[in-house]
Amino acid sequence: MKKKIIAIGLIVTSIVTIQSCKKDKADKDADKELYSEITAGGYSYYQNGTLLSGVSPSPHGSFKLRFNATASAALDSTGELPTGSSFSTGSIIVKEIFSGSSINLYAVMKKDPSNGNAGSGWVWAEFKTDGSAAFSTSKKGDGCISCHSGSPNRDLTKTFDLH
Numbered sequence: 001m002k003k004k005i006i007a008i009g010l011i012v013t014s015i016v017t018i019q020s021c022k023k024d025k026a027d028k029d030a031d032k033e034l035y036s037e038i039t040a041g042g043y044s045y046y047q048n049g050t051l052l053s054g055v056s057p058s059p060h061g062s063f064k065l066r067f068n069a070t071a072s073a074a075l076d077s078t079g080e081l082p083t084g085s086s087f088s089t090g091s092i093i094v095k096e097i098f099s100g101s102s103i104n105l106y107a108v109m110k111k112d113p114s115n116g117n118a119g120s121g122w123v124w125a126e127f128k129t130d131g132s133a134a135f136s137t138s139k140k141g142d143g144c145i146s147c148h149s150g151s152p153n154r155d156l157t158k159t160f161d162l163h
């Protein structure tokens, strides 16, 4: 009887371990995929790539912002997202956070409402410059959204009202 219980215990433990390894791998793959998207070409910089200082309540520090072509298409002739407008699915916004004169971290938002990792329609992540995730997409924006949804925001983005 005891042996049976131990055996069942072992089986359950190994199933749980295998499942969580699978999830880890899926999370890592999702992060990797997004990282390769943010390092691809086709981006244009906000305000010609001027280094901007984070404005309260920003936790991010000095930064440059860039948009992929889909995100750029939502911007008006002055490069701003008009109040009340939204970004289309596939939009990627990359915030290059600087320490001195070099990039230290990437903070990323990708509009992808049907993605399993989306939180409020966006996939949220932070990456170190070696491509490893500092904030995984699997966290679904936990800790990001509460601040980004504060007033004012435009489709959960903060820059246009602050810079």
Ligand code: HEC
Residues within 6 Å of the ligand: 053, 054, 055, 056, 057, 058, 059, 060, 061, 063, 065, 093, 094, 095, 107, 108, 109, 124, 125, 126, 135, 141, 143, 144, 145, 147, 148, 156, 157, 158, 159, 160, 162
């Ligand atoms: C306490 C508030 C706060 C938190 C928490 C926060 N952000 Fe931000 N974020 C800002 C502000 C304010 C800006 C506007 C630019 C600036 O001044 O830094 C911003 C800008 C951004 C941008 C550029 C697009 C935009 O909204 O203008 C991205 C991308 C971004 N944040 C990603 C993230 C991610 C990913 C997280 C969570 C890991 C996060 N942020 C957490 C306040 C916050």
